[in-house]
Amino acid sequence: MLADIGLISLVLGLATAVYAAVASLVGARQGVRGEAWIASARNALVAVWPLLTISCGAMIWMLIAGDFQVEYVASVASREMPVFLKVAALWGGQAGSLLFWSWVAAAFSALVMFRKWGSDKALLPYVIAVSAATEIFFMLLVVFIETPFGKLDFVPQNGSGMNPLLRHAGMVIHPPMLYLGFVGFTIPYAFAMAALISGRLSDEWIHASRRWTLAAWLFLTLGLVLGGRWAYDVLGWGGYWAWDPVENAALIPWLAGTAYLHSVMIQEKRGMLKFWNMALISLTYGLVVLGTFLTRSGIISSVHAFARSAIGPLFFGYIALVSGFSVYWLLRRRAALRAEHRLDSIFSRESAFLVNNFLFIALALTVLYGTLFPLITELFAGEKITLRVGWYNQVTGPQMAAVVLLMGIAPLLSWRRASARRLGRALFLPTLVSILLVVFLILQDVRSLGALIGFGISAFVGLATILEFWQAARARRRTRGESFLVALNRIVVRNRRRYGGYLVHLSIVLMTIGITGSYFYQQETQGALRRGETMTLGGFTILYEGLDEWQEGEEMFVSEATVAVYRDKEQIATLKPRREFYIGHQQPVTIPAVRSTVGEDFYVILVGWEQIGPDQATFKVYLNPLINWLWAGTLMLIVGTLVAAWPSRRARLPVSAAYRPGMILTEKTSIV
Amino acid sequence: MTRTSDWTTSAVGETSGDSRAWIKFVMGGVVILVALAVVLYSTSQGNAQYFLTVGELHDRQAEMVGKDVRITGFVVADSISYDARILHLEFDIVDQAGSDQEPLRIVIDGEPLPDQMDDEAQAIAEGRLQTDGTFLAETLMMKCASKYDVEIEE
Numbered sequence: 001m002l003a004d005i006g007l008i009s010l011v012l013g014l015a016t017a018v019y020a021a022v023a024s025l026v027g028a029r030q031g032v033r034g035e036a037w038i039a040s041a042r043n044a045l046v047a048v049w050p051l052l053t054i055s056c057g058a059m060i061w062m063l064i065a066g067d068f069q070v071e072y073v074a075s076v077a078s079r080e081m082p083v084f085l086k087v088a089a090l091w092g093g094q095a096g097s098l099l100f101w102s103w104v105a106a107a108f109s110a111l112v113m114f115r116k117w118g119s120d121k122a123l124l125p126y127v128i129a130v131s132a133a134t135e136i137f138f139m140l141l142v143v144f145i146e147t148p149f150g151k152l153d154f155v156p157q158n159g160s161g162m163n164p165l166l167r168h169a170g171m172v173i174h175p176p177m178l179y180l181g182f183v184g185f186t187i188p189y190a191f192a193m194a195a196l197i198s199g200r201l202s203d204e205w206i207h208a209s210r211r212w213t214l215a216a217w218l219f220l221t222l223g224l225v226l227g228g229r230w231a232y233d234v235l236g237w238g239g240y241w242a243w244d245p246v247e248n249a250a251l252i253p254w255l256a257g258t259a260y261l262h263s264v265m266i267q268e269k270r271g272m273l274k275f276w277n278m279a280l281i282s283l284t285y286g287l288v289v290l291g292t293f294l295t296r297s298g299i300i301s302s303v304h305a306f307a308r309s310a311i312g313p314l315f316f317g318y319i320a321l322v323s324g325f326s327v328y329w330l331l332r333r334r335a336a337l338r339a340e341h342r343l344d345s346i347f348s349r350e351s352a353f354l355v356n357n358f359l360f361i362a363l364a365l366t367v368l369y370g371t372l373f374p375l376i377t378e379l380f381a382g383e384k385i386t387l388r389v390g391w392y393n394q395v396t397g398p399q400m401a402a403v404v405l406l407m408g409i410a411p412l413l414s415w416r417r418a419s420a421r422r423l424g425r426a427l428f429l430p431t432l433v434s435i436l437l438v439v440f441l442i443l444q445d446v447r448s449l450g451a452l453i454g455f456g457i458s459a460f461v462g463l464a465t466i467l468e469f470w471q472a473a474r475a476r477r478r479t480r481g482e483s484f485l486v487a488l489n490r491i492v493v494r495n496r497r498r499y500g501g502y503l504v505h506l507s508i509v510l511m512t513i514g515i516t517g518s519y520f521y522q523q524e525t526q527g528a529l530r531r532g533e534t535m536t537l538g539g540f541t542i543l544y545e546g547l548d549e550w551q552e553g554e555e556m557f558v559s560e561a562t563v564a565v566y567r568d569k570e571q572i573a574t575l576k577p578r579r580e581f582y583i584g585h586q587q588p589v590t591i592p593a594v595r596s597t598v599g600e601d602f603y604v605i606l607v608g609w610e611q612i613g614p615d616q617a618t619f620k621v622y623l624n625p626l627i628n629w630l631w632a633g634t635l636m637l638i639v640g641t642l643v644a645a646w647p648s649r650r651a652r653l654p655v656s657a658a659y660r661p662g663m664i665l666t667e668k669t670s671i672v
Numbered sequence: 673m674t675r676t677s678d679w680t681t682s683a684v685g686e687t688s689g690d691s692r693a694w695i696k697f698v699m700g701g702v703v704i705l706v707a708l709a710v711v712l713y714s715t716s717q718g719n720a721q722y723f724l725t726v727g728e729l730h731d732r733q734a735e736m737v738g739k740d741v742r743i744t745g746f747v748v749a750d751s752i753s754y755d756a757r758i759l760h761l762e763f764d765i766v767d768q769a770g771s772d773q774e775p776l777r778i779v780i781d782g783e784p785l786p787d788q789m790d791d792e793a794q795a796i797a798e799g800r801l802q803t804d805g806t807f808l809a810e811t812l813m814m815k816c817a818s819k820y821d822v823e824i825e826e
Binding site: 165235236237242244346354355358362365366369373374383384385386387388389390391394395526528586587588589590605607608609616618620 | 704705716720721722754756757758784798811
């Protein structure tokens with residue numbers, strides 16, 4: 001019954017989206033007389049959202065109630081699962097996650113419809129058409145290929161439940177974040193296409209879609225980090241990123257999207273790169289679809305390409321369609337996309353943005369190349385060859401270092417033509433401090449070139465960015481007589497975009513420190529300990545105190561070891577690494593115990609005990625220096641993005657009247 | 673300049689001097705791309721691994737001994753043996769779960785037993801084929817849990 005309601009509602013949603021696409025195009029063709037059609041199309045696109053909400057609601061209801069005759073419910077839910085996991089089971093399997101994906105897309109499109117269109121009205125019909133087309137594609141998949149509403153011809157007593165490894169808060173939020181990020185990029189793409197088709201090629205499409213882009217970018221970033229955090233907490237290999245094709249599939253559009261976020265600023269400021277921005281957002285959206293395709297079809301990780309899922313060829317067709325469509329309109333409008341200004345100097349903010357774009361695109365191409373390498377070699381050499389994980393680190397590492405370095409310098413360059421003397425003065429202190437840091441680290445026996453570069457660049461960029469805040473606040477304090485903190489607050493509030501962006505830059509510095517520390521200085525050891533025996537790693541000693549075992553409810557057995565952690569003969573923590581064994585799934589879940597500090601994570605895994613008796617257990621221990629800077633950086637990144645995206649009443653006013661931007665940016669400074 | 677450089681060229685009627693900076697940029701971009709291509713190409717030589725199935729590895733055994741290989745397959749039921757004391761893991765894989773193909777013995781040391789290691793789970797191992805016909809792995813990944821199909825029991 002509920003399954004029927006869910007399916008019917010979904011089909012109605014599909015039909016409504018088709019109507020929205022058709023009506024919007026009919027309206028656009030009729031010009032002024034078509035307004036009624038466009039209004040109708042807009043209402044239809046909004047209506048898809050409640051229809052899919054009913055569909056998802058029915059599915060969630062069935063998951064909670066345990067309607068196991070529905071095959072999807074039986075495969076991802078079980079009676080014993082707590083309610084929040086039953087809800088999360090909506091995206092716990094392929095069919096459900098595609099349904100959820102469609103819902104997210106519908107939600108985004110509906111919300112965009114509610115914005116004040118005002119002078120952007122000409123874009124509306126095409127935004128509707130492109131958004132609706134995306135929704136139609138995913139709903140077609142859910143209705144015809146991967147439906148979650150199919151029924152079994154018997155009623156199982158219980159479902160098999162979600163895989164225990166996925167029952168982690170990070171895993172519960174991670175997929176929706178990625179979907180929000182992926183789907184979110186539909187909106188700027190729709191605006192870009194609308195601008196191309198309608199011929200309204202001023203910056204209005206960028207302004208109109210800016211917050212949507214930032215939201216999509218933030219969600220995608222969080223999706224990536226949460227995935228890493230889940231791997232770190234649950235998979236027990238002490239790492240957070242493995243360059244797996246599925247991870248890469250989300251990273252590649254993130255790289256292109258980050259390039260786009262930066263390059264639109266040149267168009268807004270200087271009327272340049274119009275063609276490039278259009279191309280970039282199309283590329284980003286194309287990579288989003290490609291990423292979905294790679295993760296869904298199993299084409300890369302599977303040795304048996306294309307045999308796995310029926311959705312593969314359809315995605316392929318959709319990618320071809322999107323690419324063809326984008327390229328066609330880009331070429332058709334190329335003449336109107338000419339730059340209003342030319343580049344005055346290679347030594348300018350504009351050119352720094354360009355270098356930024358080259359670097360991000362190079363990174364995206366690198367990761368894409370690595371991910372597709374098996375396909376490329378199979379196609380051209382007839383032999384499937386992959387690249388080692390080490391290859392990614394080796395090749396992307398220097399590129400990332402260059403991006404971070406540029407992040408410190410570029411904001412100090414002025415538009416049009418920068419002054420070398422001013423730049424030199426602004427960079428003097430950061431350069432000095434980072435050199436001193438590197439010398440200090442060398443004296444501390446840090447010998448890894450990569451680590452020295454990583455920490456040196458972090459210090460340089462971090463300081464250069466902090467100085468931007470410092471000098472602006474000091475200048476304001478001097479002219480206005482405000483206290484330093486008030487002045488700091490005011491400059492941020494008055495120019496959220498700029499300083500929100502700088503906060504994000506600072507968060508990237510924190511993440512760089514975390515990645516550098518944990519990548520170059522991870523230590524590990526392992527061994528079997530009798531009760532009372534000790535093992536040492538990097539100045540830490542663990543003492544095995546004992547093992548407890550018990551059954552928790554119907555669902556699982558728990559084995560938990562107790563180890564005392566010592567440093568310099570003083571006990572600093574008691575850790576309880578454990579292994580849970582889920583009876584229904586016959587699946588163990590290893591849960592590491594971690595002592596987290598600013599300096600490092602001390603990470604203990606209980607490896608085994610059964611064979612060796614309760615008096616003895618085996619442990620694997622990792623020391624991950626500075627890793628928490630990575631997570632802390634992520635939190636700061638959220639704050640920075642929110643600051644940058646927050647609506648500002650004074651958004652269109654120049655700020656330079658109040659703000660003399662320090663030593664460097666005096667000429668023609670303006671809002672970033 | 674060709675059509676693709678529209679975003680780089682300035683307004684119509686520019687003098688050649690005006691576009692010099694842009695040309696430098698396009699050149700710069702081209703240089704970066706070429707450099708990237710060279711880096712990608714040259715580094716992938718030294719980091720390449722054959723990506724083989726169990727059957728293919730058996731067929732090319734003589735040629736593959738000692739070479740860097742990534743292999744994937746399904747764990748044979750009841751073949752898993754793990755010594756928790758020394759973190760020594762051995763198991764067999766085949767190309768299709770349940771087939772009677774000649775299995776490949778995977779050996780790996782120093783790693784905890786992966787949670788997903790189970791009969792008929794899909795394993796991806798990187799390492800080298802030994803002369804005795806076993807595969808000594810350096811890394812072992814079990815296929816992401818989210819893709820597990822579950823059997824529903826009546």
